[in-house]
Amino acid sequence: MKELSIYIHIPFCVKKCSYCDFLSFPADDKARAFYVETLLKEIRLEAQQYGSYQVQTVFFGGGTPSLLTVEQMKSIMDCLRENFVLAPEPEISMEANPGTVTAEKLAGFYKAGINRLSIGLQSANDAEMKELGRIHTYDMFLEAYKSAVEAGFFNINVDVMSALPGQSVESYQGTLEKVLSLTPPPKHISAYSLIVEEGTPFGARMEQGLLILPTEEEEREMYELTERMLKKAGYHRYEISNYAMEGFECRHNKTYWVRQNYLGLGLGAASLLENVRMTNESDMTQYAARIEAGVKKAAKEKEVLTMQEQMEETMFLGLRLMEGVSKEEFIKNFGCPMESVYGEVIEKHVKNGLLENGQRVKLTAKGIDVSNFVMADFLL
Amino acid sequence: MARIDQSKIRNFCIVAHIDHGKSTLADRLIEKTGLLTSREMQDQVLDNMDLERERGITIKAQTVRIVYKAQDGEEYIFNLIDTPGHVDFNYEVSRALAACDGAILVVDAAQGIEAQTLANVYLALDHDLDVFPVINKIDLPSAEPERVKDEIEDVIGLEAHDAPLISAKNGIGIEDVLEQVVQKIPAPKGDPEGPLQALIFDSLYDSYKGVIVFCRIMEGTIKKGTTVRMMATGAKADVVEVGYFGPGQFIPCEELSAGMVGYFTASIKNVKDTAVGDTVTDLNNPCATPLPGYKKVNSMVYCGMYPADGAKYPDLRDALEKLQLNDAALHYEPETSIALGFGFRCGFLGLLHLEIIQERLEREYNLDLVTTAPGVVYKVYKTNGEVIELTNPSNLPDPSEIEYMEEPIVSAEIMVTTEFIGSIMELCQERRGRYLGMEYMEGTRALLKYELPLNEIIYDFFDALKSRSRGYASFDYELKGYEESKLVKLDILINREEVDALSFIVHADSAYERGRRMCEKLKDEIPRHLFEIPIQAAVGGKIIARETVKAMRKDVLAKCYGGDITRKKKLLEKQKEGKKRMRQIGNVEIPQKAFMSVLKLDDKK
Numbered sequence: 001m002k003e004l005s006i007y008i009h010i011p012f013c014v015k016k017c018s019y020c021d022f023l024s025f026p027a028d029d030k031a032r033a034f035y036v037e038t039l040l041k042e043i044r045l046e047a048q049q050y051g052s053y054q055v056q057t058v059f060f061g062g063g064t065p066s067l068l069t070v071e072q073m074k075s076i077m078d079c080l081r082e083n084f085v086l087a088p089e090p091e092i093s094m095e096a097n098p099g100t101v102t103a104e105k106l107a108g109f110y111k112a113g114i115n116r117l118s119i120g121l122q123s124a125n126d127a128e129m130k131e132l133g134r135i136h137t138y139d140m141f142l143e144a145y146k147s148a149v150e151a152g153f154f155n156i157n158v159d160v161m162s163a164l165p166g167q168s169v170e171s172y173q174g175t176l177e178k179v180l181s182l183t184p185p186p187k188h189i190s191a192y193s194l195i196v197e198e199g200t201p202f203g204a205r206m207e208q209g210l211l212i213l214p215t216e217e218e219e220r221e222m223y224e225l226t227e228r229m230l231k232k233a234g235y236h237r238y239e240i241s242n243y244a245m246e247g248f249e250c251r252h253n254k255t256y257w258v259r260q261n262y263l264g265l266g267l268g269a270a271s272l273l274e275n276v277r278m279t280n281e282s283d284m285t286q287y288a289a290r291i292e293a294g295v296k297k298a299a300k301e302k303e304v305l306t307m308q309e310q311m312e313e314t315m316f317l318g319l320r321l322m323e324g325v326s327k328e329e330f331i332k333n334f335g336c337p338m339e340s341v342y343g344e345v346i347e348k349h350v351k352n353g354l355l356e357n358g359q360r361v362k363l364t365a366k367g368i369d370v371s372n373f374v375m376a377d378f379l380l
Numbered sequence: 381m382a383r384i385d386q387s388k389i390r391n392f393c394i395v396a397h398i399d400h401g402k403s404t405l406a407d408r409l410i411e412k413t414g415l416l417t418s419r420e421m422q423d424q425v426l427d428n429m430d431l432e433r434e435r436g437i438t439i440k441a442q443t444v445r446i447v448y449k450a451q452d453g454e455e456y457i458f459n460l461i462d463t464p465g466h467v468d469f470n471y472e473v474s475r476a477l478a479a480c481d482g483a484i485l486v487v488d489a490a491q492g493i494e495a496q497t498l499a500n501v502y503l504a505l506d507h508d509l510d511v512f513p514v515i516n517k518i519d520l521p522s523a524e525p526e527r528v529k530d531e532i533e534d535v536i537g538l539e540a541h542d543a544p545l546i547s548a549k550n551g552i553g554i555e556d557v558l559e560q561v562v563q564k565i566p567a568p569k570g571d572p573e574g575p576l577q578a579l580i581f582d583s584l585y586d587s588y589k590g591v592i593v594f595c596r597i598m599e600g601t602i603k604k605g606t607t608v609r610m611m612a613t614g615a616k617a618d619v620v621e622v623g624y625f626g627p628g629q630f631i632p633c634e635e636l637s638a639g640m641v642g643y644f645t646a647s648i649k650n651v652k653d654t655a656v657g658d659t660v661t662d663l664n665n666p667c668a669t670p671l672p673g674y675k676k677v678n679s680m681v682y683c684g685m686y687p688a689d690g691a692k693y694p695d696l697r698d699a700l701e702k703l704q705l706n707d708a709a710l711h712y713e714p715e716t717s718i719a720l721g722f723g724f725r726c727g728f729l730g731l732l733h734l735e736i737i738q739e740r741l742e743r744e745y746n747l748d749l750v751t752t753a754p755g756v757v758y759k760v761y762k763t764n765g766e767v768i769e770l771t772n773p774s775n776l777p778d779p780s781e782i783e784y785m786e787e788p789i790v791s792a793e794i795m796v797t798t799e800f801i802g803s804i805m806e807l808c809q810e811r812r813g814r815y816l817g818m819e820y821m822e823g824t825r826a827l828l829k830y831e832l833p834l835n836e837i838i839y840d841f842f843d844a845l846k847s848r849s850r851g852y853a854s855f856d857y858e859l860k861g862y863e864e865s866k867l868v869k870l871d872i873l874i875n876r877e878e879v880d881a882l883s884f885i886v887h888a889d890s891a892y893e894r895g896r897r898m899c900e901k902l903k904d905e906i907p908r909h910l911f912e913i914p915i916q917a918a919v920g921g922k923i924i925a926r927e928t929v930k931a932m933r934k935d936v937l938a939k940c941y942g943g944d945i946t947r948k949k950k951l952l953e954k955q956k957e958g959k960k961r962m963r964q965i966g967n968v969e970i971p972q973k974a975f976m977s978v979l980k981l982d983d984k985k
Contacts, residue, residue: 193936220933240936256945270944277945303946313945316952352910370910372935376955 004053005255006084008039008076009266009280010065014100018133021197023268023282024063034288035267036072040079041291042265047083049296050263050273055084057252060094060114066101070108077113091116091251093157096144099136103147110151116250117148118157118190124175128164133201138178145182155248157188162222163214164194165202172222173229180233187248191226192241193219223369240320240368257317259310275310277303307334308380311341315361315378319371324362345377384457386639387567391596393461393476395504396486397494397854401516404548405486405557406444406462410627412554413446413458443582443594443641445624450562458561459625459641461581468730470858471677472582474503475657478673479581479596479641482510482565484557485538489515489523489545492531493821495795495854501536512564513540514557519547535821570638576600576608576662578636579671583654585705589621591648592630595660596641599667603635607663608646611670615653616663617646651708679711679727680788680859681734681754681838682771684881685741686723688748688961688972693722699745700724703737710737715772719881719965720750720975725772728754731838750963750972752881756835759786759862773883776869779920787865788834791816792857797824800849804828807848811836812887831860835885870895872902873916873923877966881975892924898977899927905974907958908932913968 012032013024027035058080060073068076073094080086093116094109106117123129124138136144148156158179162172179189196202196211205211214222227237235243242253255262264271268282278297281287290300305313311334318325330338338361339346349355354367354374367374396402446458463476477483483504487497504511513532515525525545532540544560546553582594595602602608606619623632624642636642648654656677659670687696700712711727728734734754741747760768760776761783770776770785792813796804801818808815808830816829832841837857845853868891872882882902886894895917902915906929917925962969 216930216933223934270946272945279944279946313949316949317945354910368936370932370935372952372955373910373932376952376959379949379952379956 001085002053003056003087003260004050004084005057005059005252005260005262006055006080007252007262007264007269007271008058008060008065009264009269010060010062010068011035011267012067013062013064014067014097014135015133018131018201019194019196021200021203022063032067032072035284036068036075038288038291039076039266043076043079043083045291045294045296046263046265049298051083052085053261054087055080055090056087057091057255058093059252062095064097064100065094066096066105066109070105070112073109073114074112081113091155093118093250093252095120096148097136098141098144099134101144101147103150106144106147106153107151110153115153116155116157117153118159118188119144119148120159121175121179122159122161123164123167123171124178125167125171128167128171131165132161149184155188156186157190157250158182158186159190159192162191162193162226163219165211165213167214167222169214169218169221169225173225176226176229180229185233188242188244188250189230189235190242191230193223236322238322240371254321257320259313259317271297273298275305277305310334312379315342316375319361319363319375319378322362322368324356324360326360328359341380342378349374349377383572383637384640386569388454389457389459389568389639390482390561390565391459391461391480391568391639391641392482392484392509392561392565393463393480393504394484394486395463395477395497395500395511396516397488397491397496397500400486400488400491400494400497401548402486403462405484405514405516405546405554406460408548408551408554409458409460409558410444410446412551412558413448443625444627445641448558448562451559452562456562458558461641468680468728468732470503471675471729472656473500474507474673475579475581477504477507477509478657478671479579480507480509481568482512482561484561485511485513485532485536486516486548487513487528487532489518489525489528490520492524492528492825493535493795495793495827495856498536498795498827499793499856499858501538510565511538512560513538513543514553514560515540515543515545516548518545519550519552531821568639570597570599572601572637572639574599574638575665575667576602576606576660577667577671578602578660580610580654580656580658580660582656583651583708585651586645589645589647591651591654592643592645593648593654593660594641594643595636597636597638598671599638600662600665601635601637602644602660602662608644608660609663609666610654610658611661612658612674612676613653613655615648617648617653619644619646621645651705655708677709677729679709679757679771680730680834681728681756682725683728683734683754684715684717684720684723684752684772685712685726685738686717686720686750686752686881688750690721692747695745696724696741696747696749699741699747700726702745703740707737709733717752717774717881719879719963719970720752723750727757727771750881750975752975753884753977754838755885756788756838758788758867758885761785770885773869773885774880776885784864785867786862787867789831789860789863790834790837790857791860792830792832792837792855794828794830794845794853794855795821796826796828796849796853798826799824800852801826801828803848804845804853807841807844808832811841832857833863833865833887834859868919870898871918872898873914873918874902874906874970875913875966875968876916877968878918879965879970882977888919891919895919896925899925901977902974903927903929905971905977906968907971908935909968 011024012027092114094114095118097120121141122132122134126137160175196206202211230243235245237243238249261273267287269280271278315325327338346355346357346361350357354364356362356364363371394402394405443461448456448458450456461476461480463473485501515528517523518525529540529543532538544553544556577599578595578597580593580595584592586592602622604619608619609616621632622636622644623630657674661667687693704710709729712724715725716722758770760770762781763783794804811832813830813832819827845855866888867885868888870884870886870891871878899915899917908929910932912931913929915927916923961972
């Protein structure tokens with residue numbers, strides 16, 4: 001049976017964070033209810049085509065999925081179960097903002113079938129958090145974490161961010177220490193460094209020269225600190241920004257990097273199905289109109305990947321994983337050895353000390369740091 | 381066949397400051413005399429290169445014969461010679477003027493006299509042309525025709541009370557202009573039976589007919605079969621065809637006689653044989669002396685041009701060869717740069733000429749070019765008595781072999797409203813200008829006279845002038861000569877390797893400043909590598925400035941969201957695209973545009 005991962009986008013948030021350029025916006029109860037209705041319709045619609053696939057993972061991302069009511073989450077999960085075949089032990093994750101959850105709500109989500117929770121802490125320093133435009137404090141996070149554990153969540157991720165405006169190396173270290181001393185410690189930690197994007201409030205402030213970011217040296221120190229501290233605490237880095245205890249790597253996340261099939265549902269959601277990339281409308285009215293009309297995403301504009309594009313993706317996505325890209329898989333997928341396409345590039349970066357060449361091709365520690373530089377060379 | 385009556389011929393040109401409406405007036409004159417209906421006219425018939433139309437300037441002289449039925453009932457033949465509109469082409473302008481008997485001076489009713497107006501009028505008067513003014517753009521709300529008339533009379537001393545008030549754009553007053561051409565511009569003189577004496581004022585290469593020579597017959601007659609000799613170049617040829625200029629086409633005729641303007645062909649293979657300003661005579665019945673004013677055109681500005689893709693070198697050579705067929709002012713010779721490989725050192729009349737050639741190579745010949753910073757021609761006097769004309773900084777001899785150096789100096793006239801005098805004088809001082817004097821025109825305007833080193837004005841002087849006068853200053857210059865100067869070669873070292881293509885000659889006093897800014901600029905242009913890259917400026921082996929491109933230590937895309945791969949791919953593609961436009965020097969990749977950095981050292985700041 002063919003396997004599938006499902007991504008479900010919940011585009012709502014209480015208030016947009018200053019650095020966020022994801023597809024999200026505040027919405028009232030009525031708009032949220034309407035969205036969930038549309039989403040249920042899309043699940044049924046796409047199930048006509050992909051219902052026979054076995055669903056390995058589901059991921060609720062946003063926006064802020066924890067803004068959904070327990071009833072809404074339950075209706076979505078029920079709908080998925082009715083229309084798709086779920087694997088025996090599926091990984092079902094949702095993102096949660098500490099400012100939007102209560103003990104009851106978390107218990108309700110758990111009961112609805114969510115078995116992995118990803119909590120967006122970002123920083124344990126309230127001043128930094130305020131600067132980011134986050135709606136919660138560190139105390140609220142602690143409360144949410146405790147409630148999640150009590151509700152039965154065992155597999156929990158915590159997001160932290162470095163290179164924030166006003167952040168010092170010491171304060172970042174403080175955040176990491178606090179996260180590591182949680183009881184029980186989270187099984188998974190995502191550690192991102194801030195990227196200032198155009199079109200965000202941070203982007204605007206940057207242009208006006210009003211955004212004071214840590215220096216390159218400080219940023220560098222934070223970056224190295226992350227790996228050192230997390231390694232010592234028993235986490236291994238399996239992807240550029242992700243660390244996990246043994247056996248708790250995010251299965252859903254990995255499907256993106258190894259290019260397994262994933263079906264994106266909801267506003268603006270992206271899919272990769274049998275080497276075809278599709279993206280849902282990011283305009284609510286257009287999206288809802290299509291679903292209402294019963295038109296599947298496969299009937300819209302789509303990008304059919306050529307062999308060359310598939311090779312490129314295999315390399316630049318696969319290299320994000322520390323395990324790298326398997327040469328055997330490459331031959332199996334494309335009918336030619338990796339060296340025949342990328343021999344020169346691999347050799348060049350092995351010489352540069354950025355790649356390791358064996359059964360699998362992977363980034364070295366130095367290569368991870370400059371991964372874009374390496375990956376760009378894998379475009380044909 | 382009866383010869384055309386000399387008294388019914390008028391040979392004239394239109395002179396104006398840029399944008400005062402010269403080409404538009406030419407178009408209206410052609411349209412009014414019925415050669416073309418307005419529907420057939422593409423705007424500005426005479427500017428027939430795409431580039432000319434886009435930039436709104438005339439690059440090559442264009443000529444057209446029109447027939448006008450005057451109010452006295454007689455038909456007149458007008459030869460309108462449209463002259464190039466840029467200081468780079470001053471010599472061409474002077475030769476075109478020499479082919480005329482009179483000139484129409486177009487002055488903008490709102491802007492009045494500008495620097496080029498003056499320069500062009502004086503040039504016309506120097507050639508003994510009868511000049512009458514017309515006031516254009518009278519339909520503008522800001523038009524002040526009376527003030528401008530007074531200005532013309534006061535400043536230039538031309539009678540202006542009866543100047544036609546026109547709008548070339550809207551076709552107002554054109555009839556007046558045509559009548560005044562008949563009345564105010566003298567008929568040509570010259571003896572059709574005398575020995576042939578004709579002035580070459582332009583030429584054009586045609587792949588079927590060979591060079592088409594544009595000329596004004598001063599004395600004698602030229603017809604098919606005449607064996608002509610160019611007196612300066614010595615080239616000889618048998619005339620195959622003579623004719624005159626219809627709009628956009630050549631119309632053959634029997635003969636051209638004294639007083640007429642037209643063309644001839646003689647299976648000449650190279651425009652170099654028919655230099656602008658040369659005198660054409662009959663080999664079998666030569667005139668006693670050539671016409672005055674011929675000079676060999678020298679390139680004022682040089683730069684290196686290299687194909688971005690080294691394999692395109694033969695294509696670049698072919699393209700330059702073809703362009704030169706039509707442009708005797710373009711010089712090129714092969715050169716090799718350690719940094720850029722095989723290319724050409726090219727000589728131009730000025731920066732505009734350089735830009736035009738560069739654009740034509742890129743557009744018409746589809747070449748991707750790397751151009752090094754333009755420089756002027758320096759004279760290097762060596763201790764052994766030898767004199768070198770230096771066009772490529774890399775060829776500068778060792779300082780121990782140099783006695784002294786000279787650089788070209790221009791006389792410049794800058795017209796400016798009085799409120800900006802201070803800031804313009806400051807600019808000229810910064811550019812090592814020597815103040816010669818100032819004349820107040822009337823009330824609010826003044827003419828500043830300076831001597832300036834050419835190498836200080838070839839880059840961004842004009843832009844700086846405009847920005848410091850809020851667009852009001854106008855500028856004109858001519859080469860004055862060479863003067864001794866304290867010059868040094870500034871070398872740039874990237875990762876401790878000297879990059880020959882980045883060297884340039886600079887006055888010793890500004891070497892430190894320029895070197896510092898050059899390093900800063902390059903630091904921004906050169907992307908980070910896996911290792912640290914020092915960028916140094918040096919004079920005579922001594923480092924005078926340094927910057928460092930830090931090593932790339934981190935280049936990671938943190939988060940990929942919800943499987944949206946497209947965005948990540950775009951980012952990587954951009955990065956890869958950037959790498960393609962790089963030149964590898966040692967183990968450093970330098971973006972192509974960095975070679976032009978010296979041009980973009982910001983004015984001040």
